[in-house]
Amino acid sequence: xxxxxxxxxxxxxxxxxxxxxxxxxxxxxxxxxxxxxxxxxxxxxxxxxxxxxxxxxxxxxxxxxxxxxxxxxxxxxxxxxxxxxxxxxxxxxxxxxxxxxxxxxxxxxxxxxxxxxxxxxxxxxxxxxxxxxxxxxxxxxxxxxxxxxxxxxxxxxxxxxxxxxxxxxxxxxxxxxxxxxxxxxxxxxxxxxxxxxxxxxxxxxxxxxxxxxxxxxxxxxxxxxxxxxxxxxxxxxxxxxxxxxxxxxxxxxxxxxxxxxxxxxxxxxxxxxxxxxxxxxxxxxxxxxxxxxxxxxxxxxxxxxxxxxxxxxxxxxxxxxxxxxxxxxxxxxxxxxxxxxxxxxxxxxxxxxxxxx
Amino acid sequence: xxxxxxxxxxxxxxxxxxxxxxxxxxxxxxxxxxxxxxxxxxxxxxxxxxxxxxxxxxxxxxxxxxxxxxxxxxxxxxxxxxxxxxxxxxxxxxxxxxxxxxxxxxxxxxxxxxxxxxxxxxxxxxxxxxxxxxxxxxxxxxxxxxxxxxxxxxxxxxxxxxxxxxxxxxxxxxxxxxxxxxxxxxxxxxxxxxxxxxxxxxxxxxxxxxxxxxxxxxxxxxxxxxxxxxxxxxxxxxxxxxxxxxxxxxxxxxxxxxxx
Numbered sequence: 095x096x097x098x099x100x101x102x103x104x105x106x107x108x109x110x111x112x113x114x115x116x117x118x119x120x121x122x123x124x125x126x127x128x129x130x131x132x133x134x135x136x137x138x139x140x141x142x143x144x145x146x147x148x149x150x151x152x153x154x155x156x157x158x159x160x161x162x163x164x165x166x167x168x169x170x171x172x173x174x175x176x177x178x179x180x181x182x183x184x185x186x187x188x189x190x191x192x193x194x195x196x197x198x199x200x201x202x203x204x205x206x207x208x209x210x211x212x213x214x215x216x217x218x219x220x221x222x223x224x225x226x227x228x229x230x231x232x233x234x235x236x237x238x239x240x241x242x243x244x245x246x247x248x249x250x251x252x253x254x255x256x257x258x259x260x261x262x263x264x265x266x267x268x269x270x271x272x273x274x275x276x277x278x279x280x281x282x283x284x285x286x287x288x289x290x291x292x293x294x295x296x297x298x299x300x301x302x303x304x305x306x307x308x309x310x311x312x313x314x315x316x317x318x319x320x321x322x323x324x325x326x327x328x329x330x331x332x333x334x335x336x337x338x339x340x341x342x343x344x345x346x347x348x349x350x351x352x353x354x355x356x357x358x359x360x361x362x363x364x365x366x367x368x369x370x371x372x373x374x375x376x377x378x379x380x381x382x383x384x385x386x387x388x389x390x391x392x393x394x395x396x397x398x399x400x401x402x403x404x405x406x407x408x409x410x411x412x413x414x415x416x417x418x419x420x421x422x423x424x425x426x427x428x429x430x431x432x433x434x435x436x437x438x439x440x441x442x443x444x445x446x447x448x449x450x451x
Numbered sequence: 452x453x454x455x456x457x458x459x460x461x462x463x464x465x466x467x468x469x470x471x472x473x474x475x476x477x478x479x480x481x482x483x484x485x486x487x488x489x490x491x492x493x494x495x496x497x498x499x500x501x502x503x504x505x506x507x508x509x510x511x512x513x514x515x516x517x518x519x520x521x522x523x524x525x526x527x528x529x530x531x532x533x534x535x536x537x538x539x540x541x542x543x544x545x546x547x548x549x550x551x552x553x554x555x556x557x558x559x560x561x562x563x564x565x566x567x568x569x570x571x572x573x574x575x576x577x578x579x580x581x582x583x584x585x586x587x588x589x590x591x592x593x594x595x596x597x598x599x600x601x602x603x604x605x606x607x608x609x610x611x612x613x614x615x616x617x618x619x620x621x622x623x624x625x626x627x628x629x630x631x632x633x634x635x636x637x638x639x640x641x642x643x644x645x646x647x648x649x650x651x652x653x654x655x656x657x658x659x660x661x662x663x664x665x666x667x668x669x670x671x672x673x674x675x676x677x678x679x680x681x682x683x684x685x686x687x688x689x690x691x692x693x694x695x696x697x698x699x700x701x702x703x704x705x706x707x708x709x710x711x
Binding site: 107108111288289291292295296297298299300302303305306307309310311312313314315316317318324328371 | 507509528529530532533534538539541545546547548549550554557558559561562564566568571572573574578581582583586587590621625
């Protein structure tokens with residue numbers, strides 16, 4: 095009833111190309127923005143450092159992977175490695191360049207990751223699908239190996255552990271969870287908006303054209319090589335910045351082995367469950383994957399108690415793994431476009447409700 | 452019809468194309484004049500689609516010369532066809548399935564857009580202006596093909612006939628000087644064929660676009676084309692106006708078999 099576009103007429107192409115063409119969407123988004131920026135008034139420290147900050151950072155990494163896999167159609171298993179490049183690059187820029195502002199070193203970290211991404215994207219010019227996934231798997235192992243092997247990269251610390259420097263912008267030290275949260279939120283919002291703009295412009299159309307039918311794309315005049323490499327660069331840039339934020343605003347100290355294949359898979363699951371080829375899906379997927387374990391932690395013991403079953407913490411983690419596996423299979427079979435697609439269907443139904451057509 | 456057929460714009464001389472030991476095309480020569488509708492016909496496997504792929508640079512013939520507007524064309528990549536204003540549709544629909552009709556047709560204008568990805572990300576300056584400018588052009592194509600009602604529908608959900616029409620739209624959006632159509636009417640019912648014929652004739656008439664088409668429906672080919680070239684087993688066996696070709700002994704033999 096409330097969600098209708100009836101009566102909202104578009105008289106210009108500009109109005110038709112808005113990000114949120116329906117008024118109710120815009121109102122909803124404003125409420126959401128207020129909620130996110132209003133959270134600091136209510137939430138506890140635990141919420142910021144254990145839930146909200148990792149949610150935003152993983153959503154950003156998922157955004158990076160989704161640009162590459164969801165939009166440009168190039169499967170990648172090296173997401174965590176590109177995040178590691180970002181984290182270590184930001185650390186080294188801070189360490190070795192005198193007086194570099196932290197935001198500049200984040201951007202440089204992104205650019206470094208983009209460079210590495212282009213390098214590992216080169217095989218995509220010749221191979222596709224699973225074979226490409228294996229090639230990006232090489233990036234995953236090679237980069238982690240590099241970070242452990244060359245002590246210079248971690249400033250000669252034992253086993254490559256780095257401790258991120260303080261985040262100081264214009265004299266203000268972002269040391270509390272709330273301030274870090276707001277910084278991450280601001281960065282992620284800007285980058286999500288940029289990603290949305292990219293995918294609705296001709297850059298995004300070129301990516302999707304290459305994804306859907308590369309022969310037709312090249313006949314139309316799209317050059318495959320620059321298009322694919324740009325997707326790798328932009329994707330790795332996003333992952334790199336996410337990695338830098340992961341080290342500087344979330345964990346504080348990271349080691350190369352922390353950016354394992356497991357993490358790459360986790361981010362891949364986020365976009366599968368959230369929605370391949372959807373910006374919103376990255377956020378939904380990240381929220382889902384991060385919140386599900388927490389939800390299970392709380393609800394499973396309660397359920398067990400209800401039925402009087404014996405219960406241990408090990409069971410919880412086993413059930414978590416089971417649930418993830420089952421959910422991935424469920425989404426791949428039932429709704430390959432994930433939560434974002436379910437949301438879209440719900441909106442379409444809502445527009446017509448209570449009529450069937 | 453009182454249309455003007457211009458000079459030769461595409462001249463193919465002694466084209467031979469081999470895939471390993473398979474000879475797809477052998478010593479084929481023909482030309483295409485400006486503003487004409489040129490049909491390529493022949494039984495299955497005659498090399499018709501290969502011929503189109505040679506014209507737009509997907510295949511590279513081992514022998515022969517291609518002259519485009521009087522200049523010899525050397526090594527060519529597929530994306531260069533678009534720069535030379537050659538657009539095409541495919542035998543098996545090659546639309547971008549995940550994208551809407553509007554976005555599909557917008558990709559047809561890709562080569563005319565100049566903004567880079569940073570401008571796109573910021574949605575600023577040229578990026579924004581171009582998007583609106585080209586949207587206007589695309590809407591003209593949408594009006595022309597009478598597909599206004601489906602402009603926001605993902606193409607994967609459309610019926611076959613409409614998908615063919617959208618593919619024509621994507622090719623038209625590039626404002627090509629030459630349009631290559633690979634079986635534009637295959638698998639269509641009579642009504643859809645009539646529509647498609649109308650569009651092809653209108654494109655030719657209103658925009659003066661040169662059209663090279665492959666088609667199996669002889670009624671259609673003989674009605675709409677100005678000249679017809681007939682291929683069989685990779686060799687040219689006939690060339691001329693429809694009436695000439697219809698009465699060509701060799702063509703009749705290729706189509707109906709030797710017994711007739």
